[in-house]
Amino acid sequence: xxxxxxxxxxxxxxxxxxxxxxxxxxxxxxxxxxxxxxxxxxxxxxxxxxxxxxxxxxxxxxxxxxxxxxxxxxxxxxxxxxxxxxxxxxxxxxxxxxxxxxxxxxxxxxxxxxxxxxxxxxxxxxxxxxxxxxxxxxxxxxxxxxxxxxxxxxxxxxxxxxxxxxxxxxxxxxxxxxxxxxxxxxxxxxxxxxxxxxxxxxxxxxxxxxxxxxxxxxxxxxxxxxxxxxxxxxxxxxxxxxxxxxxxxxxxxxxxxxxxxxxxxxxxx
Amino acid sequence: xxxxxxxxxxxxxxxxxxxxxxxxxxxxxxxxxxxxxxxxxxxxxxxxxxxxxxxxxxxxxxxxxxxxxxxxxxxxxxxxxxxxxxxxxxxxxxxxxxxxxxxxxxxxxxxxxxxxxxxxxxxxxxxxxxxxxxxxxxxxxxxxxxxxxxxxxxxxxxxxxxxxxxxxxxxxxxxxxxxxxxxxxxxxxxxxxxxxxxxxxxxxxxxxxxxxxxxxxxxxxxxxxxxxxxxxxxxxxxxxxxxxxxxxxxxxxxxxxxxxxxxxxxxxxxxxxxxxxxxxxxxxxxxxxxxxxxxxxxxxxxxxxxxxxxxxxxxxxxxxxxxxxxxxxxxxxxxxxxxxxxxxxxxxxxxxxxxxxxxxxxxxxxxxxxxxxxxxxxxxxxxxxxxxxxxxxxxxxxxxxxxx
Numbered sequence: 001x002x003x004x005x006x007x008x009x010x011x012x013x014x015x016x017x018x019x020x021x022x023x024x025x026x027x028x029x030x031x032x033x034x035x036x037x038x039x040x041x042x043x044x045x046x047x048x049x050x051x052x053x054x055x056x057x058x059x060x061x062x063x064x065x066x067x068x069x070x071x072x073x074x075x076x077x078x079x080x081x082x083x084x085x086x087x088x089x090x091x092x093x094x095x096x097x098x099x100x101x102x103x104x105x106x107x108x109x110x111x112x113x114x115x116x117x118x119x120x121x122x123x124x125x126x127x128x129x130x131x132x133x134x135x136x137x138x139x140x141x142x143x144x145x146x147x148x149x150x151x152x153x154x155x156x157x158x159x160x161x162x163x164x165x166x167x168x169x170x171x172x173x174x175x176x177x178x179x180x181x182x183x184x185x186x187x188x189x190x191x192x193x194x195x196x197x198x199x200x201x202x203x204x205x206x207x208x209x210x211x212x213x214x215x216x217x218x219x220x221x222x223x224x225x226x227x228x229x230x231x232x233x234x235x236x237x238x239x240x241x242x243x244x245x246x247x248x249x250x251x252x253x254x255x256x257x258x259x260x261x262x263x264x265x266x267x268x269x
Numbered sequence: 270x271x272x273x274x275x276x277x278x279x280x281x282x283x284x285x286x287x288x289x290x291x292x293x294x295x296x297x298x299x300x301x302x303x304x305x306x307x308x309x310x311x312x313x314x315x316x317x318x319x320x321x322x323x324x325x326x327x328x329x330x331x332x333x334x335x336x337x338x339x340x341x342x343x344x345x346x347x348x349x350x351x352x353x354x355x356x357x358x359x360x361x362x363x364x365x366x367x368x369x370x371x372x373x374x375x376x377x378x379x380x381x382x383x384x385x386x387x388x389x390x391x392x393x394x395x396x397x398x399x400x401x402x403x404x405x406x407x408x409x410x411x412x413x414x415x416x417x418x419x420x421x422x423x424x425x426x427x428x429x430x431x432x433x434x435x436x437x438x439x440x441x442x443x444x445x446x447x448x449x450x451x452x453x454x455x456x457x458x459x460x461x462x463x464x465x466x467x468x469x470x471x472x473x474x475x476x477x478x479x480x481x482x483x484x485x486x487x488x489x490x491x492x493x494x495x496x497x498x499x500x501x502x503x504x505x506x507x508x509x510x511x512x513x514x515x516x517x518x519x520x521x522x523x524x525x526x527x528x529x530x531x532x533x534x535x536x537x538x539x540x541x542x543x544x545x546x547x548x549x550x551x552x553x554x555x556x557x558x559x560x561x562x563x564x565x566x567x568x569x570x571x572x573x574x575x576x577x578x579x580x581x582x583x584x585x586x587x588x589x590x591x592x593x594x595x596x597x598x599x600x601x602x603x604x605x606x607x608x609x610x611x612x613x614x615x616x617x618x619x620x621x622x623x624x625x626x627x628x629x630x631x632x633x634x635x636x637x638x639x640x641x642x643x644x645x646x647x648x649x650x651x652x653x654x655x656x657x658x659x660x661x662x663x664x665x666x667x668x669x670x671x672x673x
Contacts, residue, residue, distance in 0.1 A: 070551065075474050103553035113544030115563060126552035129562065175548070182552050 018045040021186065021216050022067060027082035029062060031074065036062045038240045040082070044233075049212050051231035051248065052220045054263070058237040060220045064188050067091075067218065068105040069098050086186070103130075106184035110191040112171040114163035114178075119155050122163045122174060126182035141181050149177035150207050169200025173207060186216045194222060205230050224264055228252050236260045315650070322647020325640045337412075337439055338644055342600055343624070344413035344438030346637050349428035351407045358400050365393050412437035435598075435628050436637040440645050442602055446618030447652065449515060449603060450594060451584045454522035459576055461523065462530030466572075469531070470538045471560055490528035495588040497525045502592035515603070516614040518594025522583050529579030530572075537571030538564055570667035574660040581656035585649070587622040595623035597631070621649040 020043035029037035037059045044050050052060035062071065066084060069091065071077040083090050091101055103126075114122050123142040132138060142159070146152040151173045155166070163174055172192055179187060189208075193201040208217060208230045221227050227234050228248060235245040236259070244251060244260040255261040262268050279285075328335050372386035409423060416422075423430075473479050501521030511517045541564050549559040583589075596617040603618055629642045 068551065070547065073547070073550070099553050099555055102551055107547075107551040109544060109547060109551075111544055113542065113548040115545060115548065116567065125549070125562070126554075129549075129552070129554045129558045178548075178552065 018048065020044065021046045021087060022218075023083075023085040023088075024063075024066075025083050025085070027063075027066070027084065028080040029059075029066060029071075030078060030080055032076035035080070036240050037066075040242050042235060042242055042245050044216065044218060046216050047212060047214070048232040049208060049217045049219060049230050051227035051234045052218065052237060053222075053224060053227050053234060054237035054243075055268075056222075059240040060235075060237045061190055063237075064190055064218060064220050065107075067186070067188055068102050068107055070102075070107065072098065103182050104184055105186045105188060106179035106182060108172070108175050108179055108187065108189045108192050110194055112168065112175050112195065114166070114171050114174050116162065116164055118160045119163045119166070119174065120159040123178050123181050126178060130182075145177040145181040148180045148211070149173045150203065150210065151177055167200070169196050169203055172196060172200070172204060176204075176207065176211075180211075184215070186218070187211065189217065189219045191220050191222060193226060201226070224252075224266075236263060238263070318643060318646050318650055321639075321643035322650075325644030326647060335439075335644075339439055339444065339648070340441040341412070341414075341439035342442050343435050343440065343598060343619075343641075345435070346433045346437035347411040347413070347416040348431045348433065348637065349409040349411075349423045350404060350431070352427055352429050354400055354404045354407065355429045358397060358404065361393050361397050361400065365390055365397075368393070410437070414438075433633075433635060433637045435632050436635075436641055440619075440621065440624060440641075440648060442599060443619040443621045443624040443645065444648065444652070445602060446595070447584065447621045447649075449618060450518050450522060450590065450620055451580060451656075453515065453519035454526060454583065455576070455580050457519055458523035458526040458530050458580065459572075462527050462576065463534050463572060465527075466531050466534030466538060467560060467565075470535045471556070471564070486528050486531055489524075490532075493588075494525065494586045497521055498589040498592045500524075501589060506593055512615055513592075513594060513596070513617040514615040515594055515618055518590045518618075518620075521589045521593045522580075522586070525586065525589055526576070526579045526583045529582075530576045533575030533579065534568070534572045537568040537575070540571065541567050570664060574664040577656055577660035577663075581653050581660075584656070585622055585653055587626050590620055591623055591626070594618060595620045597623070597627045621645060621652070625649065 022044040024040050024042050024044075027037055027040040028035065029040075040059075040063060052064065054060050065071045066079070067086070079092055084092060086101075086105065089096065115125060117125070120142055123145050124138045127138055127141055132141075143152060146155065151170060154170060155174075158165075163171065166174060172195075176187075176189075176192075193204050196204065205226065208219065211217060212232075219227070219231060231248045233246065234248045234251040236243045236251065236255075236257075238259055244255060244257045246256075250256075251260060252264055255264060325338060326335055327333055368386050368390050372383050372390070375383045375386070409428065411419065469479070469482065473482075498521065501517055501524070505511050505517035505520055506513060509517075545563045545567070546559055549563040550556070554562070587595075594617055596619055599617065599619050603613060603616060607613055625642065625645050628638055628645065632638065
């Protein structure tokens with residue numbers, strides 16, 4: 001591959017520097033023998049929406065799952081080199097409790113995965129496993145989370161009905177609400193709208209806009225219009241390398257790398 | 270000209286004979302034949318046991334079920350047969366014997382006379398049939414307990430008196446024993462099997478060790494049941510000195526059922542969508558919390574149904590319990606005459622499969638043992654059928670509840 005992936009020079013240089021919360025440095029990541037990420041260095045900034053774009057298999061989901069160590073579940077997956085620091089703590093250090101990390105860094109998955117319980121129990125699940133038993137506290141959190149995910153008005157009358165009766169878009173927002181209930185600071189979204197119709201997608205995007213005020217959000221998406229609509233910064237990945245990471249405006253209006261330009265204008269990918 | 274005409278009428282799509290078509294038709298026929306053959310055989314088996322067994326279980330008067338047979342202990346049957354009919358029967362049988370010998374001697378020389386003997390034998394046989402019906406009407410049958418309660422026994426002048434072991438009473442202790450064995454072994458096998466399956470499906474890392482564990486579980490399911498029986502006898506009965514006891518039977522049966530339960534449980538757990546686990550872990554659950562709250566509850570129906578099926582099959586085994594838990598005859602029920610509560614686990618019990626084995630191969634056969642044999646087999650079939658049915662009902666009900 002004769003493409004010049006010059007990463008370091010194209011690091012984001014924002015005019016008014018916000019605070020970075022996730023600092024990735026020289027990250028090499030591999031599933032067994034096949035390396036998935038090469039030398040990734042990027043900072044993700046507080047209370048911004050960062051979008052990861054790129055063709056399938058380019059490593060964007062892998063990187064996302066590194067941020068809350070979901071890759072630990074895969075036996076052969078391991079970090080070969082480099083560090084990820086969240087709030088200046090190396091999250092792959094031995095003294096890091098994965099449980100605490102995942103409470104801090106919530107995740108919403110590509111396929112909405114509500115548990116086959118009632119809507120209420122779905123939201124309360126995260127609290128219950130932490131040992132919260134007080135009904136009033138649970139009620140309060142369930143309501144605030146559902147309101148936070150803009151779902152309260154739609155489901156307030158049927159909290160005890162099965163979550164599987166909701167529509168696809170509602171299910172995905174329920175999953176977001178479920179994540180909010182454990183009060184994370186960062187929310188990772190792995191193609192949250194890929195299974196949704198345009199109307200539901202619009203609602204989720206609206207929600208992302210709203211959540212930005214209080215949370216740092218990282219979104220993986222295949223949909224470039226979506227990246228353009230919701231994100232403040234966009235990172236373009238290709239073949240496991242970070243090709244370009246800039247403000248969204250820059251990436252879509254004035255990409256520096258020819259690959260990025262080709263991808264965002266739909267000429268390949 | 271005739272054939273010419275026919276050829277003209279034939280078109281490109283007209284039917285022609287070919288080897289492939291012949292093979293196709295004959296294959297279909299063979300497949301159908303063997304399938305129906307199996308159904309017929311199974312049907313005959315069930316019908317035979319159900320027909321002959323229901324004669325014992327169901328009676329014509331209220332409450333229409335032979336409560337005595339289902340609750341009482343096996344007893345000796347005391348039979349009084351009317352003396353006049355008995356002597357007539359004996360005479361007729363002796364007559365047949367002598368006539369058939371004479372016929373044999375004559376069969377080469379005087380055919381006419383031989384034919385006359387044949388006819389006479391036929392008539393005698395008819396007579397015996399009639400006498401037999403009378404005998405069945407007039408004979409008196411008493412089980413052991415009834416016999417002991419009789420104020421006076423029928424007089425020797427009117428009746429011929431005989432006793433037959435195992436042919437009276439019922440199979441109550443065997444039903445209770447089998448039930449105890451099944452529930453105990455379900456409990457042990459489920460606990461061990463589910464724990465093992467959780468480890469294998471959720472915690473273990475793929476590799477040589479896991480492969481060899483899987484292989485050994487697979488091999489365990491291929492071990493003949495008599496070997497399990499001997500193993501249980503050696504380990505539980507002799508080495509651990511539990512004696513022939515319920516608890517030894519439980520563990521032996523549980524060991525036999527383990528491979529099925531482990532495999533089924535692993536399968537059920539693997540069928541739980543990955544999303545449930547990821548969703549739970551991403552909310553900050555520990556692995557065990559995730560399994561406890563989001564894997565096991567949804568896998569449990571599958572685990573239970575397949576396990577019940579596994580146990581039901583194992584419960585029908587005679588070999589593993591004949592060395593470890595079953596008594597041919599025990600006149601106490603398991604809760605009778607216990608000195609300490611722990612004695613409950615260290616006593617042998619009667620069991621249906623072993624009882625069938627005893628009454629059909631270990632005692633002299635006669636007309637009175639048959640009802641015991643078929644009755645026991647029918648009850649046993651019903652009990653095993655009930656297990657299978659309950660597992661099916663459970664599956665259907667739970668599938669409605671957890672539908673994802």
